Amino acid sequence: MNESAAQDFCCGDCGNLLEITDASWNSSNPTALKSLWRERRTLNESLDLSGVWRFRELLPVPADEQRVVTLLEGNTPLYELPQSSRAFGVPRLYAKHQGMNPTGSFKDAGMTVAATFARQAGYKWVACASTGNTSASMAAYAARGGMRSLVLVPEGKISWSKLSQALDYGALTCQLRTDFDGCLRLLQELVRRAPVYQLNSINPFRLEGQKTLAFELLEQLDWEPPDHIIVPGGNLGNSSAIGKALLEMLDIGLIPRLPKLSIIQAAGANALVRTLRDAGGKQLVSVQAETRATAIRIGNPASWEKAVRVLRATGGACEEVSELEIAQAKAEIGAEGIGCEPASAVTLAGLKKMLRQGFVKPEETVVLVLTGNLLKDPDFTMEFHQGTLFQGTADERESAKLDRFRHPPVVIDATLDAVMKTLEQAEKSDPI
Numbered sequence: 001m002n003e004s005a006a007q008d009f010c011c012g013d014c015g016n017l018l019e020i021t022d023a024s025w026n027s028s029n030p031t032a033l034k035s036l037w038r039e040r041r042t043l044n045e046s047l048d049l050s051g052v053w054r055f056r057e058l059l060p061v062p063a064d065e066q067r068v069v070t071l072l073e074g075n076t077p078l079y080e081l082p083q084s085s086r087a088f089g090v091p092r093l094y095a096k097h098q099g100m101n102p103t104g105s106f107k108d109a110g111m112t113v114a115a116t117f118a119r120q121a122g123y124k125w126v127a128c129a130s131t132g133n134t135s136a137s138m139a140a141y142a143a144r145g146g147m148r149s150l151v152l153v154p155e156g157k158i159s160w161s162k163l164s165q166a167l168d169y170g171a172l173t174c175q176l177r178t179d180f181d182g183c184l185r186l187l188q189e190l191v192r193r194a195p196v197y198q199l200n201s202i203n204p205f206r207l208e209g210q211k212t213l214a215f216e217l218l219e220q221l222d223w224e225p226p227d228h229i230i231v232p233g234g235n236l237g238n239s240s241a242i243g244k245a246l247l248e249m250l251d252i253g254l255i256p257r258l259p260k261l262s263i264i265q266a267a268g269a270n271a272l273v274r275t276l277r278d279a280g281g282k283q284l285v286s287v288q289a290e291t292r293a294t295a296i297r298i299g300n301p302a303s304w305e306k307a308v309r310v311l312r313a314t315g316g317a318c319e320e321v322s323e324l325e326i327a328q329a330k331a332e333i334g335a336e337g338i339g340c341e342p343a344s345a346v347t348l349a350g351l352k353k354m355l356r357q358g359f360v361k362p363e364e365t366v367v368l369v370l371t372g373n374l375l376k377d378p379d380f381t382m383e384f385h386q387g388t389l390f391q392g393t394a395d396e397r398e399s400a401k402l403d404r405f406r407h408p409p410v411v412i413d414a415t416l417d418a419v420m421k422t423l424e425q426a427e428k429s430d431p432i
């Protein structure tokens with residue numbers, strides 16, 4: 001990777017399929033790599049403490065390794081999901097929780113690499129269009145790297161938590177009266193005119209960093225590939241990055257076979273599903289996106305071609321799930337004591353669907369990628385538990401079937417008697 005690559009990339013041709021590859025990766029010794037990466041977990045250098053840079057043999061590395069912009073991202077937990085395992089009959093079910101990253105989403109893994117190269121290339125400004133998580137992450141890494149950041153977000157369509165992160169990290173935040181797709185179009189025009197470096201997921205350095213999710217996951221599974229990895233699909237950068245990582249690991253000999261990588265979308269933002277179903281994966285079928293899973297409220301995904309390639313290469317499926325299915329799955333993941341944001345919950349909803357279809361078999365090992373933290377969208381969670389999430393929507397009547405998942409707060413007098421009564425009632429209606 002030469003040093004001018006970051007500059008070259010910012011040519012404004014944002015719809016291309018630019019990808020970083022390095023022929024030397026193929027000659028790596030898989031056994032030596034595995035033990036080197038494991039050993040680094042015991043070391044205290046900041047490059048080794050980062051769950052991204054720990055895998056730097058398979059990443060573009062800046063000229064001066066000490067100049068990386070890092071918040072010690074990655075090293076996220078792989079959780080078992082015992083309740084869902086039992087309920088859906090999949091004994092080997094795991095969640096790779098990328099919401100446990102420094103800014104609460106998977107974006108940090110890509111952002112540390114992209115921000116590092118933006119700084120190395122001498123950019124003063126970085127910019128992105130976002131449904132919220134990218135802007136939060138970019139703003140944080142720009143602040144750490146001494147750069148300024150410009151955020152374009154759809155007005156009224158991103159959660160307050162994500163917006164407040166961008167503000168706190170010092171971004172110049174523009175709420176545009178359009179949707180995410182409109183923000184991205186505008187950004188693409190802007191990067192042609194102004195010396196800003198765009199950090200959306202079409203930026204190849206972002207994808208390189210996001211590959212490490214897959215390296216780390218395989219390490220956590222002692223390099224025994226799961227049968228299925230299931231990810232949410234929005235702009236489709238993450239699925240492309242994970243797919244790239246899986247193919248590279250197979251090439252190098254780090255894994256003996258490929259897991260199937262499946263992508264799940266909200267039914268109201270199902271551009272990839274329709275692209276495959278209605279156009280055989282040959283051209284993008286855009287949609288007017290609408291979903292309460294605002295992180296994936298995207299109708300014109302930039303990396304759709306890469307995602308199609310990855311689905312074909314790994315034999316994965318692409319599915320859509322309804323708003324009710326998303327809300328139920330989010331409550332079920334919450335009940336495991338880990339929680340996630342709505343967009344991440346499409347993975348469990350999708351798994352249930354693929355189990356019914358027989359695409360996933362109960363005896364197979366399944367990993368759900370949870371992309372964002374529960375705290376990213378408190379409005380959704382509060383409205384769900386208070387029973388107002390589906391008010392005035394076509395799903396209102398059917399949403400009654402989710403009542404058993406709701407735990408609304410109760411307002412009572414500040415007396416011991418009132419609390420005791422409430423406790424007794426709860427014990428009766430919902431015994432453990």
Ligand code: F0G
Nearest residue numbers: 130131133134234235236237238371372
């Ligand atoms: N899950 C979460 C929590 C997200 O924030 C996103 C994307 C996705 C899934 C989908 O990932 O775009 O790589 O397919 N959020 C972007 C943003 C678009 O601006 O924060 P993808």
